[in-house]
Amino acid sequence: MRIALFVTCLADTMFPAAAKATVLLLERLGHEVVFPEEQTCCGQMHINTGYQKDALPLVKRHVKTFEPYDVVVAPSGSCVGSVRHQHAMVAGADAGLAARASAVAARTYELSELLVDVLGVEDVGAYYPHRVTYHPTCHSLRVLRVGDKPVRLLRNVRGLDLVELPAAEQCCGFGGTFSVKNADTSTAMLADKMRHVLDTGADVCTAGDASCLMHIGGGLSRLRTGVRTVHLAEILASTEA
Amino acid sequence: MSSKDVILDRIRAALGAGAETPEIPRDYRRGPAQVDLDLLVERLVDYKAVVHRLTAEKPDTGEPVAGGGVEGSGPQAGVGGARPLDDLDHLAEGRANAQVGVEAAAVRAAIAGILGAGTVVVPPGLPLEWLPDGVHGLVDDGLSAERIAAADGVVTAAAVAVVETGTIVLDASPDQGRRIISLLPDLHICVLRADQVVASVPEAVARLDPTRPLTWISGPSATSDIELNRVEGVHGPRNLHVILAGQ
Amino acid sequence: MSTFLGMPVHAPRGVGHLRGDESFPDAARTALGDSQLRRNLQHATTTIRGKSGRVIAELPDWQELRSAGSALKSYTMAHLPELLEQLEEKVTAAGGVVHWAADANEADRIVTDLVRAAGEQRVIKVKSMATQEIGLNEALEAAGITPVETDLAELIVQLGNDKPSHILVPAIHRNRSEIREIFLRAMPGVDPKLTDDPPVLAGAARRYLRETFLSTKVAVSGANFAIADTGTLAVVESEGNGRMCLTLPETLITVMGIEKLVPTWQDLEVFLQLLPRASTGERMNPYTSMWTGVTPGDGPQNFHLVLLDNGRTAVLADEVGRQALHCIRCSACLNVCPVYERTGGHAYGSVYPGPIGAILSPQLTGVADNASLPYASSLCGACFDACPVKIDIPSILVHLRNQAPHPRTEAAVMAAAAYTMDHPRLYRSAQRAAKLSRIAGRRGRGLPPPLNGWSASRDLPAPPKETFRDWWRNR
Numbered sequence: 001m002r003i004a005l006f007v008t009c010l011a012d013t014m015f016p017a018a019a020k021a022t023v024l025l026l027e028r029l030g031h032e033v034v035f036p037e038e039q040t041c042c043g044q045m046h047i048n049t050g051y052q053k054d055a056l057p058l059v060k061r062h063v064k065t066f067e068p069y070d071v072v073v074a075p076s077g078s079c080v081g082s083v084r085h086q087h088a089m090v091a092g093a094d095a096g097l098a099a100r101a102s103a104v105a106a107r108t109y110e111l112s113e114l115l116v117d118v119l120g121v122e123d124v125g126a127y128y129p130h131r132v133t134y135h136p137t138c139h140s141l142r143v144l145r146v147g148d149k150p151v152r153l154l155r156n157v158r159g160l161d162l163v164e165l166p167a168a169e170q171c172c173g174f175g176g177t178f179s180v181k182n183a184d185t186s187t188a189m190l191a192d193k194m195r196h197v198l199d200t201g202a203d204v205c206t207a208g209d210a211s212c213l214m215h216i217g218g219g220l221s222r223l224r225t226g227v228r229t230v231h232l233a234e235i236l237a238s239t240e241a
Numbered sequence: 242m243s244s245k246d247v248i249l250d251r252i253r254a255a256l257g258a259g260a261e262t263p264e265i266p267r268d269y270r271r272g273p274a275q276v277d278l279d280l281l282v283e284r285l286v287d288y289k290a291v292v293h294r295l296t297a298e299k300p301d302t303g304e305p306v307a308g309g310g311v312e313g314s315g316p317q318a319g320v321g322g323a324r325p326l327d328d329l330d331h332l333a334e335g336r337a338n339a340q341v342g343v344e345a346a347a348v349r350a351a352i353a354g355i356l357g358a359g360t361v362v363v364p365p366g367l368p369l370e371w372l373p374d375g376v377h378g379l380v381d382d383g384l385s386a387e388r389i390a391a392a393d394g395v396v397t398a399a400a401v402a403v404v405e406t407g408t409i410v411l412d413a414s415p416d417q418g419r420r421i422i423s424l425l426p427d428l429h430i431c432v433l434r435a436d437q438v439v440a441s442v443p444e445a446v447a448r449l450d451p452t453r454p455l456t457w458i459s460g461p462s463a464t465s466d467i468e469l470n471r472v473e474g475v476h477g478p479r480n481l482h483v484i485l486a487g488q
Numbered sequence: 489m490s491t492f493l494g495m496p497v498h499a500p501r502g503v504g505h506l507r508g509d510e511s512f513p514d515a516a517r518t519a520l521g522d523s524q525l526r527r528n529l530q531h532a533t534t535t536i537r538g539k540s541g542r543v544i545a546e547l548p549d550w551q552e553l554r555s556a557g558s559a560l561k562s563y564t565m566a567h568l569p570e571l572l573e574q575l576e577e578k579v580t581a582a583g584g585v586v587h588w589a590a591d592a593n594e595a596d597r598i599v600t601d602l603v604r605a606a607g608e609q610r611v612i613k614v615k616s617m618a619t620q621e622i623g624l625n626e627a628l629e630a631a632g633i634t635p636v637e638t639d640l641a642e643l644i645v646q647l648g649n650d651k652p653s654h655i656l657v658p659a660i661h662r663n664r665s666e667i668r669e670i671f672l673r674a675m676p677g678v679d680p681k682l683t684d685d686p687p688v689l690a691g692a693a694r695r696y697l698r699e700t701f702l703s704t705k706v707a708v709s710g711a712n713f714a715i716a717d718t719g720t721l722a723v724v725e726s727e728g729n730g731r732m733c734l735t736l737p738e739t740l741i742t743v744m745g746i747e748k749l750v751p752t753w754q755d756l757e758v759f760l761q762l763l764p765r766a767s768t769g770e771r772m773n774p775y776t777s778m779w780t781g782v783t784p785g786d787g788p789q790n791f792h793l794v795l796l797d798n799g800r801t802a803v804l805a806d807e808v809g810r811q812a813l814h815c816i817r818c819s820a821c822l823n824v825c826p827v828y829e830r831t832g833g834h835a836y837g838s839v840y841p842g843p844i845g846a847i848l849s850p851q852l853t854g855v856a857d858n859a860s861l862p863y864a865s866s867l868c869g870a871c872f873d874a875c876p877v878k879i880d881i882p883s884i885l886v887h888l889r890n891q892a893p894h895p896r897t898e899a900a901v902m903a904a905a906a907y908t909m910d911h912p913r914l915y916r917s918a919q920r921a922a923k924l925s926r927i928a929g930r931r932g933r934g935l936p937p938p939l940n941g942w943s944a945s946r947d948l949p950a951p952p953k954e955t956f957r958d959w960w961r962n963r
Binding site (some may be wrong): 242243245246248249250251256263264266269271288316383392403408424440446452454455456459461463464466467470471472474475476477478 | 493494495496497528530531532533535536539548549552555556559560562565566567568569572573576582588589590594638639640641644656657659660663664667686687690691693694697699701702715718720726727728729731732734735736744746753754755757758761764768770771773774775776777778779780783785786787795797801802804805807810885922945951
Binding site (some may be wrong): 007012013014015016017019020023025035037038039040043045046047048049050051052054055057058061085086095108138139141142143157169170171173174175176177178179180181182183184185186187188189190214215217218219221222 | 512513516517520526589590732826827830831862863864865866868870872873883886888889890891892894898899902903905906909910912915919938939941942944945946947948949952954955956957959960
């Protein structure tokens with residue numbers, strides 16, 4: 001299958017390892033990955049901060065960039081959530097754009113959705129000999145409703161010891177600009193999330209969103225806990241070789 | 242321009258060309274369902290009501306049911322299945338035939354077991370033969386709040402009960418009386434007939450007449466105001482006993 | 489004139505409790521520093537989430553009930569003028585008197601005049617969000633009338649000279665030992681040997697209020713539901729203080745927001761299943777009272793219903809935001825909100841805290857008067873899932889953020905960022921410059937405000953050697 005990568009601006013700039021892993025994983029499974037270079041950012045930060053007018057050109061760009069492709073994947077529940085639930089709204093009165101945005105959204109998948117629902121794979125042949133806990137990010141869980149798809153994929157990874165995260169469904173406190181505008185509240189939420197991660201005894205905390213991992217990882221690093229954050233794509237791309 | 246006109250104009254302006262009026266999806270459970278009296282007892286007990294089931298075999302005992310343990314009981318004569326609404330209305334009208342099928346001796350025994358002796362307020366339509374010797378019935382003919390509050394308890398019948406929620410509804414019929422009498426005494430004894438029990442909230446709503454004052458009671462007075470845990474016993478009756486007649 | 493009068497307006501300033509004194513982040517900072525408060529909130533919200541989850545799981549048709557509740561509320565909003573007039577007609581026919589109040593000032597005046605006309609100096613009150621919203625207690629006190637709150641949590645708040653912090657349990661921020669201290673300090677005639685055992689505390693409230701219930705001739709209540717086709721009002725409660733207020737006095741005054749309508753009697757079957765399970769986590773709350781006008785010989789013989797706008801029509805005018813009027817005040821969204829759980833209700837400034845408050849208060853007052861509230865959420869979506877009438881709170885938050893006044897610097901940065909993102913060449917050079925990491929220094933500790941809020945407790949990741957698109961081009 002020919003799959004277009006919607007890399008997300010955050011993974012492109014700060015977490016290329018997650019994006020590379022997505023490419024290598026899909027290629028290993030026998031698919032062709034293409035990267036439309038005109039893409040930049042889906043506009044989620046602008047939309048969620050109250051700047052829909054500024055986001056409009058970004059939505060237009062996103063739609064135009066990904067329109068030609070039958071299947072689009074992103075290693076981010078949050079950005080796919082924005083495409084699926086916000087782009088048509090931002091298009092607003094421009095009914096033509098809204099319809100095109102909806103069409104692109106219908107073909108856009110978060111990585112675990114693509115693997116399980118579209119490609120029908122739950123065992124991707126990965127090997128990752130670590131004790132891992134999974135944080136189901138809010139937008140994967142409650143906007144996309146990916147359910148246990150990421151967990152099903154992780155359970156099939158050889159060598160991986162999956163440990164359940166207490167209070168897993170609670171937000172880590174990132175929330176985009178929330179972590180800046182309400183830094184104190186965000187920090188209090190993060191403190192509880194980190195405590196739960198540490199309680200599991202895992203050496204790796206994984207998730208399907210680089211943004212939440214940046215937040216949790218930033219806290220874990222500051223406290224020198226030794227627990228690493230690794231994107232789900234990187235775990236699924238790992239092999240014994 | 243009156244405030245009524247102002248508000249109505251504002252609403253019309255706010256709605257503009259007209260808001261969406263959706264179809265109401267009614268695919269939740271609505272129709273009559275099997276009544277499970279054992280479950281009713283369980284739910285009442287769960288919210289700290291004490292239940293006394295009258296049985297045909299042991300009409301003179303109404304042993305309290307605690308936990309999930311429910312006495313087995315045989316069929317009791319004179320009690321039919323679900324009753325249509327107008328039939329209920331008819332029953333509520335007069336004391337003479339208000340409680341067909343309730344074995345007075347069994348109710349007497351149950352009340353004696355709960356109260357021993359004392360004074361209870363009773364609504365004007367309640368059969369006085371339900372009261373055991375030693376329990377004085379103070380018939381409410383417009384009693385003062387002070388006299389009601391001073392009584393040891395109150396005995397009423399009921400209009401409807403809901404299995405799923407463990408709820409009893411009073412509708413101020415003559416055998417249930419004014420709302421005040423079931424409120425001030427610290428003990429409420431409620432005599433419920435099996436044919437008044439429905440499975441779900443929609444069935445209860447359908448049976449009730451909204452023009453009557455209604456009181457839905459689910460367990461004794463309680464509060465969730467201290468650390469969000471249910472604690473029994475604030476302003477309403479702290480003791481709720483349900484005498485369940487029939488099966 | 490009539491056109492002007494008939495346009496929706498926001499709730500007036502200077503009356504009631506819809507606006508806070510400080511912004512949410514500032515108020516939250518104070519709350520976050522109170523470790524006892526945080527323990528109390530965590531304990532209470534964890535308890536209620538567990539209880540509610542268990543009783544909701546008992547119903548196989550919970551989702552169908554939510555859908556019906558949501559549709560019924562949409563229907564009600566679309567037919568509000570007809571339904572309100574129908575309600576008025578039915579209540580009047582049953583012996584009640586209906587009053588219309590365009591705002592808080594008018595509602596306060598109507599109630600005060602009614603109490604005066606009854607010749608009374610004291611009223612008993614059932615917990616009611618509407619009367620808190622309009623600042624009725626202050627208005628009554630200014631008129632020399634003593635309002636006595638009879639709900640246990642409201643009593644704790646009133647005796648403690650405190651403010652409510654939760655829709656359902658206004659004293660949720662207090663634990664049992666704090667409640668004991670408040671009672672010992674401020675409850676006249678309290679037993680000095682009072683313990684902090686919850687039934688003992690409840691018993692103290694029972695003794696304290698009994699005489700007041702029996703001797704007060706006017707009561708003020710809110711309403712959970714008003715049935716348009718029968719004129720029936722419903723109050724859902726637990727303790728029996730509601731029954732006392734609705735049954736014992738000679739005069740009952742009920743203040744109700746115009747959105748509380750339910751079209752038909754039978755429709756109540758939906759809300760009576762949704763509300764208790766979502767709010768207190770009970771299959772049914774201990775007591776629900778329903779009355780239609782006046783019943784001769786039973787209960788208050790004078791019944792007044794005050795229908796309140798106070799900004800609701802302004803909410804209704806926003807096609808996206810009007811969903812906030814569907815709220816049945818269960819407070820499930822507060823109990824599941826990770827922000828509320830940590831800051832408590834006072835940080836929201838308004839009587840409506842939590843996620844629903846963050847969308848309702850700014851719409852009632854105009855967004856400019858509560859500009860920080862739409863941002864008081866990480867948009868995690870837990871509130872939407874918990875809402876028994878499916879109010880899409882996260883979407884409304886985003887919608888209101890788009891209406892909020894923006895700080896000038898932030899707006900400039902956002903515009904510049906959008907411009908850069910819309911020009912791939914600029915975007916690439918911005919990436920390469922990795923300016924952020926240079927300004928930030930190691931671990932981001934040198935970031936300027938407001939970004940230093942992040943770096944106070946989190947490291948920034950080390951910028952990678954090459955971006956993904958560089959790697960893609962070079963592979």
